[in-house]
Amino acid sequence: MKQKAEPKQRLLDAATELFFKQGYHATGINQVIEEAGVAKASLYMHYPSKEALLLAFLQHRHETWFAGLHAATAKAKSPGKKVLAAFDYLQQKNVEEDFRGCAFLNMLSEVSDKEKEALAIIRSHKNELRSFFTQLLHEASPAVQTHVYLLFESAIVESQLYRDQWPVQEARKMVERLLGQK
Amino acid sequence: MKQKAEPKQRLLDAATELFFKQGYHATGINQVIEEAGVAKASLYMHYPSKEALLLAFLQHRHETWFAGLHAATAKAKSPGKKVLAAFDYLQQKNVEEDFRGCAFLNMLSEVSDKEKEALAIIRSHKNELRSFFTQLLHEASPAVQTHVYLLFESAIVESQLYRDQWPVQEARKMVERLLGQK
Amino acid sequence: MKQKAEPKQRLLDAATELFFKQGYHATGINQVIEEAGVAKASLYMHYPSKEALLLAFLQHRHETWFAGLHAATAKAKSPGKKVLAAFDYLQQKNVEEDFRGCAFLNMLSEVSDKEKEALAIIRSHKNELRSFFTQLLHEASPAVQTHVYLLFESAIVESQLYRDQWPVQEARKMVERLLGQK
Amino acid sequence: MKQKAEPKQRLLDAATELFFKQGYHATGINQVIEEAGVAKASLYMHYPSKEALLLAFLQHRHETWFAGLHAATAKAKSPGKKVLAAFDYLQQKNVEEDFRGCAFLNMLSEVSDKEKEALAIIRSHKNELRSFFTQLLHEASPAVQTHVYLLFESAIVESQLYRDQWPVQEARKMVERLLGQK
DNA sequence: GATGAATGAGTCTTCATTCAT
């Protein structure tokens, strides 16, 4: 039980942390409400089901993650620098979040084809990420744009796997080379 | 309920299918034994716990996946061709398994740091995959070896995400270019 | 949610419909307030508890049912005709209310001996019905009066059971014969 | 918690008592298992749902009730005496079961049209009761057969309502007269 | 070696009620 505040926000915060750390199915509603310090029925006041809470979590994560990305890349002077800054953002997140990887890819392996809404958010998140690179690299070839995206994705996944920054650092170097020879 | 055969094998088969399709936590012990056509206590005869079944699943998947990889790459005449054949193997698996992606990366997002044994199998699977590429490309630079590995990984993950072969095909082309300029 | 009007009346209307259709325990407070288009706390403003709402429902039903009975029997010229008109009233109610039977007997099977007030309303409703027949048939023997009452009661119950008018029609014929031989 | 015995039977016994005494919706699964002295999951081993338990209860009650009826009427020498003995059976049940009335009519007011199976058992119980009278009175007119049935039904219902034997006794007298004049 | 029955702790969800505004 925690301090009093906006219950809906506390529930979302608790769910965000737990779903991300432990996964969706491994996290029980009881754990969420205890962490949030909120009564069980209050959860169902604000979210009609556990799945609704999942969707809220994904949406919220989507927004904060991109807000962080834009903040982290804002200062970079050129598109190429911005791209590299995105990799630095990844390293920062790894440190902050103890190498839990990508919340969306993690969820992808837990949801079935039935949960269309969750899948839609996951896909739209990644589409927005691809757009981010495509727009920055609009002068480069589509092949290079996709190449950068794919390296970014493996950078997240592999650093989660090895609990180490090397995949991000290696991928960053590869991107640097890729953009240099353009 | 299915036909009579080796119960232990049938349990492993059922678990393999269900854990891979639905995830570990989303799959109940009851579903496994029903699919296997085996009594509940029989499961615990052969596997002391659900987690033990998980480990057996991962181990089994590891072996069959690599057996498939070696079979699929055996006919290729050169190391470069073998690498490309690995990407073709990916496409084949996507079709066979309806784009369920990598069983090991999927499990990675469900297990916590506590489940050391599962993590160990997951990591050793990926290490063996890295070795596969490193050995084939022993004449190339370590950077290229890693680059191919990273593209291979995103190829799996992204084709699961989009339920489409394009990420494998694109990654394959990039690898082709990478190896061509060597 | 419905149009604005007297909240207290709307609550009673909603409860009347739902308690009668689904039963008391099968009807939740949330369903009542949603049907009534009223806030939850407003319900507890007007009725201190769910049981109070039940009592109001029974009382209201008692009044409207007898109002209908008196209206339906008013035009009949003789006591005997009035008695028969009561059976016609039953048929009319069956049509209007889709053979839901007697709200009071239905509730009788849901309330325990503890809910004295509800029981009291139920019994007083039936006592008034007996009086209705007794007064109309004051020239007949007590045995006949009771006989008519009992046939009336089974007519309601059995038409609910079979969802058919035949029990009312048969009972009506028996009463006709009973009164004819007087 | 009670003594060890066949759990399935104990569950049915507990459900029989509680559903009959309190009604279906007013009885929780927790109460049933506590009364039966059985674990929750054991209930769901034997009965897949609460509704399945309800059906078992109705079926069981149907069988025991008719077994009692046949036993109670067996000794009577003539069909007419058997019919009257049925009314005596009712009085006996009222004493034994504290005027809880008819389990089937009570349930009728709790189940909705959706629960087809429960409705089917209820109706078949009453059809069998009608058959019982029809066969005994096969020499009488259909009108008399139905008349007896209807009086029998009100006898149960009204004695439950008033918690008194008079409705059974009155109905019995009416039937006596009815059969006497035949 | 194999099983069906049994279990305590857990799942997600809804209950009738109260409170601060």
Added chain:
DNA sequence: AATGAATGAAGACTCATTCAT
């Protein structure tokens, strides 16, 4: 007078595991 938010207790049901046979 009226409300949306909040709650503890209870709802039906499932979990992974064990045990007697």
